[in-house]
Amino acid sequence: MxxxxxxxxxxxxxxxxxxxxxxxxxxxxxxxxxxxxxxxxxxxxxxxxxxxxxxxxxxxxxxxxxxxxxxxxxxEGTRFWPEDRLARAQVLHWMFFEQYSHEPYLAVLRFWYRHGPMDAARRQQEPDKRERGEAALEVMERHLLSRSYFVGNSMTIADIALYAYTHAAEDGGFTLSRYPAIGLWLDRIASDHGHVPMLPEGYVPERLG
Amino acid sequence: MxxxxxxxxxxxxxxxxxxxxxxxxxxxxxxxxxxxxxxxxxxxxxxxxxxxxxxxxxxxxxxxxxxxxxxxxxxEGTRFWPEDRLARAQVLHWMFFEQYSHEPYLAVLRFWYRHGPMDAARRQQEPDKRERGEAALEVMERHLLSRSYFVGNSMTIADIALYAYTHAAEDGGFTLSRYPAIGLWLDRIASDHGHVPMLPEGYVPERLG
Structure with a gap:
């Protein structure tokens, strides 16, 4: 297994x-x-x-x-990976975007807010990370204004990669209501067949300080 | 074109x-x-x-x-992208490693050193970035101790992705002689058919401050 x-x-x-x-x-x-x-x-x-x-x-x-x-x-071989060569490259484009321009800001701020400690050094870095995280959300919002999914007309692993930390962005102090197209896309992903939540109900994040 | x-x-x-x-x-x-x-x-x-x-x-x-x-x-369709499913995933593994655990430290320090300005805020961030960059080089060094290429027995785009900022790491204050397996691998990549250097001879980086 x-x-x-x-x-x-x-x-x-x-x-x-x-x-x-x-x-x-x-x-x-x-x-x-x-x-x-x-x-x-x-x-x-x-x-x-x-x-x-x-x-x-x-x-x-x-x-x-x-x-x-x-x-x-x-x-590979499932509905989440496109058959078209250009579409495959575009899926990877968004997955590299996620790891380089999105996760280091949304995930890191979420981690600091949830697990702490929010010390002076982190407070100092927060505005820069916030700005870069908002920039990533802006890029996503503009892309989604005219699209239902990141690549093509159905869900791919680009959507799954970006969904994870975007749907939890408010844990890191981001305001998702500022991004209506992202909001509609989040709902679309969550209502796709076989969706599961990130955490069990009642999960309490451990704190370091 | x-x-x-x-x-x-x-x-x-x-x-x-x-x-x-x-x-x-x-x-x-x-x-x-x-x-x-x-x-x-x-x-x-x-x-x-x-x-x-x-x-x-x-x-x-x-x-x-x-x-x-x-x-x-x-x-895709060339010798730089493997036919085997697992090998393909491993190539992407190293490419995501490069963008998440390597480039943000090696490329950013190189940029600061070459283009400046190396101001107080950057000096303060340098030790952390240095440590994370060395950690990435350590992971690469251990992997290459028993291998000629990152995945399989020939060059793939994982090698090309990692070569770019690794071969120029000394521009950012890293000491490549500390990583002998990386050194041999860099020579191997540079001697592969059709290699070209990153910069024209005599290139002088522009400085911001």
Whole structure:
């Protein structure tokens, strides 16, 4: 059986859980408490030398890391990965956008707000990260004004990659009501067949300070 | 003809120029002075709303942005993109690693060192970026101790993506002699058929301060 090393409050992990659920693939979830260093142990570093979750272990023990590479691995041959060459490149375009221009701001601010500590150094970095996160949301909003999905006319792994931290952006102090096209797209993704939420009801994020 | 919007001193742009050269594809180079805001003009934002180079314009006017998505687009069907499903996911693994765990440290420090200004705020951020950049180089070094290329037994776009800012890491104050396996790999890539350097001889980087 597939085995997913993950931390429930991670949007990067949620991307993979969401796609696994939509594809109806069974997997064993191994939760690692990344706040206590569980992704930096010798055992886990042998699986992913970059020390990050999520990591997907295949039945033969091979490990695939990097959330968006895992999405690609699972999506090939399914409705979430287009057949057209240009559309495939556009899906990857949005997935690289997500990791470079979106996640480092939306996910990091969310992490600081939820898990703390919001110390002086972080407060100082917050305005720059906020501005860059808003810029990423602006790019998404403009793109979605005339489209239902990021690429083509149906959901791809570009939507799944961007959904994870966008739908949770308010946890990091962003105001989603400023982005109506994003709001409609979030509703569209959440109502697609086989959707699952990121967290169990009543989940309380652990705090570091 | 393909048209590449680029800035010569960009490693992200160099990735694309290197692959285009190796594939023997002709293209028109449109240099944008990103230091003077040329990637944030109204005209360019109509091509890439995220306002970044490189961007590849196809003959029909379609624009593909994100350096690693461009590499993917150009590499499908060539020796630089593997046929095996797992190998493809591993190539993308290293390309996402490059954009998330490598480029934000190696490229940013290189940019600050070469183009300035190295002001107080940047000096304060330098140790953290240095540490994260060294961590990325460590991950690469360990991986390359037992391998000639990042994935499989021949060069892929994972190598091209990682080569660009790694081979220029000393511009950002990193010491490559500390990473002998990386050094051998850099030589291997540079001696592969059709290699081209990043910059013309005698290139002097523009300074902002």
């Amino acid at each position: 597939l085995r997913l090393y993950d931390y429930l409050d991670s949007g990067n992990g949620y991307k993979v859980r969401l796609l696994l659920a939509k594809l109806g693939l069974a997997y064993e979830l191994v939760e690692l408490d990344i706040l206590k260093g569980a992704s930096r142990t010798k055992d886990f570093l042998a699986k992913n030398p970059n020390g990050r979750i999520p990591a997907l272990e295949l039945e033969d023990g091979t490990v695939i890391a990097e959330s968006n590479a895992i999405l690609f691995y699972l999506a | 393909l048209r590449l919007y680029d800035y010569l001193d960009s490693g992200n742009g160099y990735k694309v120029r290197l692959l285009l050269a190796k594939l023997g594809l002709a293209y028109e180079l449109v240099e944008l002075d990103i230091l003077k805001g040329a990637s944030r003009t109204k005209d360019f934002l109509a091509k890439n709303p995220n306002g970044r180079i490189p961007a590849l314009e196809l003959e029909d006017g379609t624009v593909i942005a994100e350096s690693n998505a461009i590499l993917f687009y150009l590499a």
